Amino acid sequence: MITLNLNGKDHQLEVPEDMPLLWALRDVAGLTGTKFGCGMGQCGSCTLHLDGKAVRACLTPVGQAVGKRVTTIEGVDQDPVGKLVQQAWREHAVAQCGYCQGGQIMAATAMLKENRNPDDGQIKAAMVGNICRCGTYTRIRTAIASAAGKLQEGQA
Amino acid sequence: MSQREHNAGEPADLVVANLSRRGFLKGLAATGALVIAANWGMPSAFAAGKKTAFVADALPHGWVDNPKVLLSIAKDGVVTFVCTRAEMGQGVRTSLAMVVADELEAEWAMMRVVQAPGDEARFGNQDTTGSRSMRHWYAPLRRCGAAARQMLEQAAAAQWQVPLGECQAQGHKVLHVPSGRSLGYGELAEAAAALEVPPRDQLRLKKAEEFRYIGKEAKRAVDDDDIVHGRAIYGADLRFPDMLYAVIARPPVYGGTLKSYDASATMQVPGVLRVVEIAATPIPSGFQPLGGIAVVAGNTWAAIKGREALQLEWEHGANAAYHSPAYRKALIEAVRQPGKRLRNVGNIDAAQMQATKTLEATYYLPHLAQAPMEPPVATALFKDGACELWAPSQSPQLAREQVAKRLDLPLDKVTVNVTLLGGGYGRKSPPDFILEAALLARELPGRHVRVQWTREDDLQHAYFHAVSAQYLRGALDDKGVPSAWLHRSAAPSMAAPFGPDSRHLQQFELGMGLLGMPSRLRNLRQENPEAAAHTRIGWYRSALNMPHAFAIQSFIAELATAAGRDHRDFLLELIGAPRKIDPELLGDTTNYGESPSQYPLDTGRLRAVVEEATKQAGWGQQLPPGRGLGLAVHYSFVSYVAVVLDVEVRTDGVLVVNKATMAVDCGPVVNPDRVRAQMESACVMGLGNATLSEITFREGQVEQSNLHNYQVARMPLAPREIAVHLIRPEGETALGGASEPGVPPIAPALCNAIFAATGKRIRELPIRNQLMDWKV
Numbered sequence: 001m002i003t004l005n006l007n008g009k010d011h012q013l014e015v016p017e018d019m020p021l022l023w024a025l026r027d028v029a030g031l032t033g034t035k036f037g038c039g040m041g042q043c044g045s046c047t048l049h050l051d052g053k054a055v056r057a058c059l060t061p062v063g064q065a066v067g068k069r070v071t072t073i074e075g076v077d078q079d080p081v082g083k084l085v086q087q088a089w090r091e092h093a094v095a096q097c098g099y100c101q102g103g104q105i106m107a108a109t110a111m112l113k114e115n116r117n118p119d120d121g122q123i124k125a126a127m128v129g130n131i132c133r134c135g136t137y138t139r140i141r142t143a144i145a146s147a148a149g150k151l152q153e154g155q156a
Numbered sequence: 157m158s159q160r161e162h163n164a165g166e167p168a169d170l171v172v173a174n175l176s177r178r179g180f181l182k183g184l185a186a187t188g189a190l191v192i193a194a195n196w197g198m199p200s201a202f203a204a205g206k207k208t209a210f211v212a213d214a215l216p217h218g219w220v221d222n223p224k225v226l227l228s229i230a231k232d233g234v235v236t237f238v239c240t241r242a243e244m245g246q247g248v249r250t251s252l253a254m255v256v257a258d259e260l261e262a263e264w265a266m267m268r269v270v271q272a273p274g275d276e277a278r279f280g281n282q283d284t285t286g287s288r289s290m291r292h293w294y295a296p297l298r299r300c301g302a303a304a305r306q307m308l309e310q311a312a313a314a315q316w317q318v319p320l321g322e323c324q325a326q327g328h329k330v331l332h333v334p335s336g337r338s339l340g341y342g343e344l345a346e347a348a349a350a351l352e353v354p355p356r357d358q359l360r361l362k363k364a365e366e367f368r369y370i371g372k373e374a375k376r377a378v379d380d381d382d383i384v385h386g387r388a389i390y391g392a393d394l395r396f397p398d399m400l401y402a403v404i405a406r407p408p409v410y411g412g413t414l415k416s417y418d419a420s421a422t423m424q425v426p427g428v429l430r431v432v433e434i435a436a437t438p439i440p441s442g443f444q445p446l447g448g449i450a451v452v453a454g455n456t457w458a459a460i461k462g463r464e465a466l467q468l469e470w471e472h473g474a475n476a477a478y479h480s481p482a483y484r485k486a487l488i489e490a491v492r493q494p495g496k497r498l499r500n501v502g503n504i505d506a507a508q509m510q511a512t513k514t515l516e517a518t519y520y521l522p523h524l525a526q527a528p529m530e531p532p533v534a535t536a537l538f539k540d541g542a543c544e545l546w547a548p549s550q551s552p553q554l555a556r557e558q559v560a561k562r563l564d565l566p567l568d569k570v571t572v573n574v575t576l577l578g579g580g581y582g583r584k585s586p587p588d589f590i591l592e593a594a595l596l597a598r599e600l601p602g603r604h605v606r607v608q609w610t611r612e613d614d615l616q617h618a619y620f621h622a623v624s625a626q627y628l629r630g631a632l633d634d635k636g637v638p639s640a641w642l643h644r645s646a647a648p649s650m651a652a653p654f655g656p657d658s659r660h661l662q663q664f665e666l667g668m669g670l671l672g673m674p675s676r677l678r679n680l681r682q683e684n685p686e687a688a689a690h691t692r693i694g695w696y697r698s699a700l701n702m703p704h705a706f707a708i709q710s711f712i713a714e715l716a717t718a719a720g721r722d723h724r725d726f727l728l729e730l731i732g733a734p735r736k737i738d739p740e741l742l743g744d745t746t747n748y749g750e751s752p753s754q755y756p757l758d759t760g761r762l763r764a765v766v767e768e769a770t771k772q773a774g775w776g777q778q779l780p781p782g783r784g785l786g787l788a789v790h791y792s793f794v795s796y797v798a799v800v801l802d803v804e805v806r807t808d809g810v811l812v813v814n815k816a817t818m819a820v821d822c823g824p825v826v827n828p829d830r831v832r833a834q835m836e837s838a839c840v841m842g843l844g845n846a847t848l849s850e851i852t853f854r855e856g857q858v859e860q861s862n863l864h865n866y867q868v869a870r871m872p873l874a875p876r877e878i879a880v881h882l883i884r885p886e887g888e889t890a891l892g893g894a895s896e897p898g899v900p901p902i903a904p905a906l907c908n909a910i911f912a913a914t915g916k917r918i919r920e921l922p923i924r925n926q927l928m929d930w931k932v
Binding site for chain 1: 247379392527840841
């Protein structure tokens with residue numbers, strides 16, 4: 001039995017320590033907002049936060065998450081920066097199919113928590129690992145810039 | 157009752173049928189109103205042309221405009237719209253609901269959308285492909301909303317006992333104009349539901365100036381809140397108690413079979429429960445699963461580990477000889493020889509003899525895989541002689557028919573529920589992955605079984621976009637005017653997985669940008685040399701339009717350069733004066749299934765998008781070396797799109813697309829923001845296709861395994877700005893497609909821009925490192 005802190009609450013999961021966090025969340029804990037896209041850290045659809053840092057759930061064994069705070073897309077609105085990013089995504093109607101957008105929002109939120117005023121190069125560097133097959137990148141950049149603007153205004 | 161059972165010419169009378177409330181109504185039972193089942197007869201088809209019916213009328217089961225099928229209004233006034241088309245990012249759940257809501261005079265905040273299961277007899281055609289949801293459903297859904305609005309007005313008039321003419325629906329209530337009294341839609345719903353649906357000729361449709369939602373700028377999206385909170389339900393997000401998880405080891409070569417296997421190590425993997433063999437389907441396999449060994453486990457990871465532990469020996473079969481470099485060579489050889497003649501106008505040979513200049517070029521594009529971010533996935537439950545499925549399907553009705561056939565069940569014992577699609581692009585139209593789930597569920601009755609494809613499975617067993625080669629030869633007369641044009645196009649056909657391989661493209665494939673080319677050319681020949689299929693060929697967003705637009709739009713630019721002319725001017729002259737052409741006169745008998753009288757090829761609209769895109773992009777401006785503008789235009793899915801890309805090629809070969817300017821005429825627009833979003837999407841996907849993506853085969857097997865070696869567009873490739881200019885045509889124009897027509901002009905515009913920037917002409921895609929040797 002493994003205890004994980006998921007979105008602020010402790011959960012007991014009966015999973016082996018080497019199971020990727022992705023499958024433990026999806027198949028066992030029932031948190032399906034974290035998506036499977038590639039299984040090898042190439043696409044970023046499964047991006048979540050471990051102690052506030054963006055990681056790929058498909059490459060993170062459950063054991064590595066023990067004793068850390070796991071934040072998924074379902075819980076990121078508890079973070080004021082996360083909530084602001086979600087709002088920016090809606091304002092700019094970023095999503096198309098939406099499948100990758102949870103991962104995109106998690107990557108953008110982690111970046112903005114570290115750097116509240118990223119330039120274009122820093123945005124690209126933080127987001128290059130997250131694929132959107134619908135190609136919403138131009139709106140993602142706009143939404144991040146708009147969220148960053150609100151952070152400058154002290155909205156979070 | 158099937159709509160097909162009615163004669164096409166019958167008057168539009170209401171036929172009451174005893175349809176069940178199963179499926180989408182499960183969650184709506186409490187809402188009650190407007191759910192008496194009924195159905196319309198088929199409409200009379202467009203009379204023009206040789207054909208008597210065109211899509212949507214010619215599609216299986218046509219369309220439905222009956223509010224009693226598609227709408228329900230609850231006592232609290234909430235309107236639930238049943239969306240019959242699959243949502244995969246094109247925004248169809250929002251845009252179709254906007255059409256209904258507008259005619260219904262409903263408040264947007266009161267609209268809810270539920271997804272219809274696969275059932276065409278009830279819901280009309282559900283095949284969400286070919287960029288046709290809006291153009292086929294706009295008119296029926298306007299009628300649907302208007303009919304419901306009039307029923308609500310009738311119900312109010314009856315309740316107040318006043319003349320109907322004094323009652324007016326407005327903002328989710330019906331107003332009695334003389335007295336100022338009003339009743340909300342929720343209060344009227346039950347009485348309205350008991351009324352007959354008004355006949356179509358008595359419907360009062362809104363005038364365009366009365367629209368509240370249609371064509372208006374707003375960022376509406378019914379699923380956005382769920383998406384940003386991780387609550388939206390895609391194929392793998394439904395959870396059932398005691399669900400089983402399966403992955404399948406499939407034959408690595410198309411047509412291969414299993415020789416032997418040993419699953420003893422697999423059965424040692426904790427969590428693995430069973431191994432099930434699925435019989436291989438002989439070639440051509442159609443929509444059937446490829447066969448293989450399924451590993452069934454208590455969670456996905458155990459199933460994946462179990463599959464890794466399988467010992468498998470395959471009999472690869474004849475396609476083991478499929479080798480991309482050799483095939484490429486043969487395909488290019490094929491287009492350098494005459495092929496099956498499609499169209500011949502004038503005398504290209506004589507024109508060439510008299511030409512001042514001749515030019516020839518060969519273009520090659522590789523196989524592509526759709527690679528939706530959500531790999532194929534499906535869940536099935538087989539119980540008590542019935543099969544229920546849940547899948548991200550572009551064609552749930554097809555999945556239902558195929559499952560019924562394969563499991564030998566009556567159609568009404570099969571239910572296919574549709575989740576959101578995490579991208580489709582054509583891949584989720586063939587139901588092979590849904591059939592796999594059905595077959596496994598039959599082996600494991602009473603348990604929900606999910607078949608999860610990994611990314612490796614997705615890239616190795618797609619229905620691939622066809623590899624293609626094209627040869628073009630052109631002549632210029634002494635004035636630099638094109639006097640002859642030869643175009644040969646060869647590619648394996650999408651029809652090949654479904655029957656004996658004719659080695660020729662089908663008429664609908666030739667109609668995607670090859671035939672139907674409007675021009676002033678007096679001497680023209682189009683040919684289709686042979687190309688055999690050695691893998692499953694399928695639909696990839698815009699399909700054969702990609703190679704055809706690439707070759708034609710690149711070659712026109714090459715001819716312009718040879719003639720010493722400005723590309724835009726040369727292109728406009730080649731298109732010629734504004735005129736409306738019956739595509740059949742240009743050899744295109746398909747025209748995306750649309751009536752040539754309702755959808756003539758309009759060179760005025762084609763010219764207009766070129767003029768608008770170039771004007772907006774500042775065509776003709778002087779740019780430093782290494783930077784250039786590139787133009788391309790293409791007609792597809794009865795829409796017109798021109799693109800100008802502003803491109804920079806750095807001395808290290810790095811390509812940067814600064815800006816994309818797109819001019820789009822897809823007829824009247826329902827949801828402008830989503831049309832723009834589709835164009836942005838098409839632009840980025842088109843850039844990924846052109847620069848990065850390639851599927852190759854070696855010994856019959858796909859060489860790419862995941863997204864590290866099958867590359868697609870990432871953020872740095874996306875233009876900083878994509879400006880989409882929507883041209884609203886004058887007068888009575890029919891709606892065109894929006895999801896696909898943006899893709900075809902991107903690659904040629906990019907290569908034309910690269911030529912303008914560097915002088916280097918690219919004729920083979922993907923570009924990948926072809927710019928590495930470029931020096932300022």
